[in-house]
Amino acid sequence: MLEKPDGTDLLVTARQVVLNELLPALPPEKAFAARMVASAIAIALREQEASAFVPEMDLASLAREIRAGEHDPGTPRHPEVAMLLRQYARLRAAVSAPRVLRQG
Amino acid sequence: MTEERDTRLRDWLAAATGELDLRIAGVSRLSGGAIQQNWALEVECGGNLHRWVLRTDSPAVLAVSLPRAAEFALLRAAHDAGVTVPQPLFLCEDPDIIGAPFFVMRRVEGQAQGHRVVKDATLGGGRAALAAALGTELARIHRIRPPREDLAFLGDPPADAALAAIAAMRARLDAAGTPRPVLEWGLRAAELSAPPPVPPVLVHNDFRTGNLMLDASGVTAVLDWEFAAWGDGHADLGWLCAKCWRFGNIGQEAGGLGPRAALYAAYEAESGAPVEDARVRWWELMAHIRWAVIAADQAARHISGQERSLELALTGHIVPELEWEILNMLEEG
Numbered sequence: 001m002l003e004k005p006d007g008t009d010l011l012v013t014a015r016q017v018v019l020n021e022l023l024p025a026l027p028p029e030k031a032f033a034a035r036m037v038a039s040a041i042a043i044a045l046r047e048q049e050a051s052a053f054v055p056e057m058d059l060a061s062l063a064r065e066i067r068a069g070e071h072d073p074g075t076p077r078h079p080e081v082a083m084l085l086r087q088y089a090r091l092r093a094a095v096s097a098p099r100v101l102r103q104g
Numbered sequence: 105m106t107e108e109r110d111t112r113l114r115d116w117l118a119a120a121t122g123e124l125d126l127r128i129a130g131v132s133r134l135s136g137g138a139i140q141q142n143w144a145l146e147v148e149c150g151g152n153l154h155r156w157v158l159r160t161d162s163p164a165v166l167a168v169s170l171p172r173a174a175e176f177a178l179l180r181a182a183h184d185a186g187v188t189v190p191q192p193l194f195l196c197e198d199p200d201i202i203g204a205p206f207f208v209m210r211r212v213e214g215q216a217q218g219h220r221v222v223k224d225a226t227l228g229g230g231r232a233a234l235a236a237a238l239g240t241e242l243a244r245i246h247r248i249r250p251p252r253e254d255l256a257f258l259g260d261p262p263a264d265a266a267l268a269a270i271a272a273m274r275a276r277l278d279a280a281g282t283p284r285p286v287l288e289w290g291l292r293a294a295e296l297s298a299p300p301p302v303p304p305v306l307v308h309n310d311f312r313t314g315n316l317m318l319d320a321s322g323v324t325a326v327l328d329w330e331f332a333a334w335g336d337g338h339a340d341l342g343w344l345c346a347k348c349w350r351f352g353n354i355g356q357e358a359g360g361l362g363p364r365a366a367l368y369a370a371y372e373a374e375s376g377a378p379v380e381d382a383r384v385r386w387w388e389l390m391a392h393i394r395w396a397v398i399a400a401d402q403a404a405r406h407i408s409g410q411e412r413s414l415e416l417a418l419t420g421h422i423v424p425e426l427e428w429e430i431l432n433m434l435e436e437g
Contacts, residue, residue, distance in 0.1 A: 071292075089427045096423070096425065
């Protein structure tokens with residue numbers, strides 16, 4: 001067993017230090033950098049949670065087929081591919097920018 | 105800048121102005137510009153203090169941006185067409201003066217930062233007046249039409265700007281090598297609904313909140329001309345109105361700054377031609393795709409080690425929200 005607290009706990013705690021202790025004490029021109037650090041930690045934490053749900057997909061083939069028009073409206077797999085892409089995009093946004101999923 | 109570089113710059117400016125007693129009283133880096141660097145210059149000559157901006161390239165330059173000499177020529181053309189731009193003054197193509205070619209333009213006061221300007225409803229005399237001012241600026245830019253000898257570096261206009269934009273995005277995705285099925289989905293939908301070509305005009309190609317210097321009276325400068333190209337003027341209206349460039353103030357559809365109707369009305373009044381709303385919406389879809397491709401390319405500079413930067417790294421994480429918005433647009437459309 002590896003020592004506790006684990007990586008997730010450390011990142012959560014480190015992010016709080018950045019936002020609550022460092023950010024208020026920094027000169028204004030460094031606030032952006034501190035916010036970027038906090039944001040990067042938040043993304044990394046959400047990525048840890050989401051990584052178990054990343055579907056096995058042949059993205060290169062799918063991209064090629066879409067470009068070639070094989071999944072255009074009216075083709076048999078169009079609805080299925082549309083739904084697959086929506087799920088895939090939702091998962092990606094849930095890691096990188098969850099606020100957009102909350103806006104209706 | 106180093107002291108030696110300051111001396112070389114001083115000597116060059118003295119020769120360019122013909123003011124041998126010219127003295128650089130101050131040099132400081134201005135904010136913004138992941139691709140270009142802007143330096144504020146305070147210059148004394150002939151008993152006057154001049155406030156100029158020196159514009160040059162960052163160490164890692166995007167291959168798709170125009171060189172400084174071209175940007176200088178565009179500023180001149182825009183200035184002559186009545187577009188509100190900083191007056192271009194001197195161009196130096198010799199890379200040995202400060203390490204890269206540069207040009208000098210008059211410094212303009214105002215605010216450009218996206219998150220700030222969208223919150224200030226007093227800028228430009230109010231939201232409707234500001235949106236109208238933006239429409240007037242765009243119509244003036246689009247009055248610049250090919251062929252133009254001074255803008256020969258832009259090459260021939262594309263036969264079909266919409267299809268050319270789709271091809272350009274696909275080429276960049278292929279060059280980057282990361283399969284992006286959602287962007288492909290958006291591009292294919294765009295291809296199936298592409299509007300027919302219109303006569304080409306000069307398209308600024310980065311006319312958006314963040315690149316527009318504003319104050320209480322209106323637009324003080326249209327900045328960042330390095331992506332300009334011949335194309336469909338509606339592309340500029342679409343880039344400005346795209347939701348991803350409203351800096352969170354999505355109710356104000358003209359760049360988060362003002363209402364779309366005021367933008368269109370002023371554009372029509374200045375250009376004498378109607379705005380095709382459906383065509384603008386098509387370019388808004390393309391705007392999201394284009395910004396996603398640019399963001400992915402910026403992150404690739406970090407990932408490849410070409411320019412390690414937390415800001416570039418986080419820019420890559422904008423791609424998923426753009427993909428989400430592209431799917432929403434296609435469902436609504």
